[in-house]
Amino acid sequence: MADSQLALFSALISLLRRLGKLDDNIVLAYTLERGKKLSMLSLFYVSNVILALFALSGMNIPMYNAMRRCVPIASLLLGPCIYPQRTTSSIIMAIILITAGTITAAQGDLDFDFKSYTFGSLSVLTQALYLLTLQRMGSDNKLGSYKTSSAKTLTILYVNSVNCLPIVFAVVFLSGEYNSMKSYPHWSEPGFLFALGVVTSFACVFSYSIFLCTTVNSALTTACVGVIKSALTTIIGMYTFGGVAATPLLIIGQLINLSGGSLYTYEKYRLQKPASPKPTKKNSSIRPRKPKFTKTARNSSKTTF
Template sequence: MLHFPSLISYGFLSFSMAFLNKALFEISDFQNSLFVVLVQLLFIILSFQLLGSMRIMPVPVLTQADVYRFLIPSIFYSLSTIASLQALMKLNVAIYVVIKRCTPAFTFFLQAIVLKKQKLDFKTGICVLGLTSGAVITSISDLTFHFESYFIGSLSVVFQSLYLLAMQRCSEHKSSSEVLYINSLIALPMVFVLMVLFTNDLSNVQSYHGYKTFSFWLYFLASTLGGGLLNGSTFYCVMKNSALTTSVVGVLKSILQILFGLFVFDRFSININTIIGIVLSLFAGTMFSYYEYTAKQKKTVTSTNHIDREERIQESTNLYCPTQEMPINSEKLTP
């Protein structure tokens, strides 16, 4: 049975975050993406500490083995998050979502081609091609084409896919909350170093003149709190429902984001190529999720039938070959 509170919270936060971050960057003109990521990671870590002090949940312990194990995934996570926000600063929200929708298909493609862990059949191959083609057609029709932002957005897809693949190998014996906390702890110093060495975010934050405005604090706090709550709600939704249900909600969320994103903030020039690209991307993404769902259902049914068949064989074996108890020689037991 579906757990609607978790679905609603995840769907709402997932839908809102792109617009909240975009509002912070554009309306408040606070274009310091690495600083935003740093504050979001701090919020996650402090939230765990607060919940631990209130004895609501235990605070995971970071060991040296965990650092070695989660270092690579944390690097990909940091790069993916930074690249995503960098792309969002320049791209229209709808275009940004179209590019990010390529992540599940690209992850599947890497599993099938590089890691040989998935079977890339004709249907899923067409979906991957459709998603990619839709993103390309949409970008070509963008009259305000900004190559750097499209390139960074594409990099965010690659880094997120690598993060997901690396995390699959590293998080087998960890709960979702432990992974979130450990990942945030390891990523925090990396983001700080990148911010200090390669950006002017610290000086820009110090010289920013919008701290007295209500809109800045509204968007900044919403972005910070929302980023942490989104991570928690994602894990909560997966725990209460399933990863597949969560991904379906993600598809529906993407459709709404694209529809709203076309008409808010920087207005996007809509033409026939735009419509074709967006529709193709959405259709291919939806069909990809559907094929993933049916494949998992078939795998579950096959596994269940296999277990039932083994149980029937075992029962028939016990029926025709009853176990005979060895008689106990009481004379030998008597001293």
């Protein structure tokens, strides 16, 4: 899915630019210089994709989504080294709750696999690194000048997609996934092609949303907001994909996760809410004093004839 998403987005942006539908005011063109400036971001991004595939080879999707909720604590710890962020005691408490819920849910996983959880932990680490690097890249204009935050996000996503595309295709060939894809029997079915196109398109929109949220807000916000999405995915996945037993520890972990995500959302809303002006005290019982007239003023007020 990652290779088709990167290929679709890169091809679509390149085609629209060639047809004149997109210009530099919307998305900047790809150049080798811009590609080099985003090399670190692309490295972390593609490492996260590869490690996630290795983790999912022995871990079910709901539990992997539950494990990804350790991204906030990784972002909080790595943030001062890459891009310092403002934190409060409530934000730290929310992230602790999210992490505690993840650990509790992992204890309730009856199919624990050490190798898969190791790859999952490395995937969490690289995801935190690429989100923090993305936030740092979004705070400056190293790729060029932008008129809107949307243009900046599209440019970073476009350059990153072109950078990662050759590496992802190489991994697909070397891992043998290409032979499995080639032998898939439903390539000629219109229904499968339609579903593949819809899923890939939504994946592009989802990636753009992540990049936009990170560049406009912060890496920590993107990680914490994703907790609610991951919790819902885990709950739905238990009844659709299967492979996860609804143990008491798993359910408790989900509730703790949602509590931490809700606390973080409220704290960010409270911090960004403009402070209301303090009302001025008005004492209406005090009457205005009458002006005092001096003796000279009273004499000058007399009319002379």
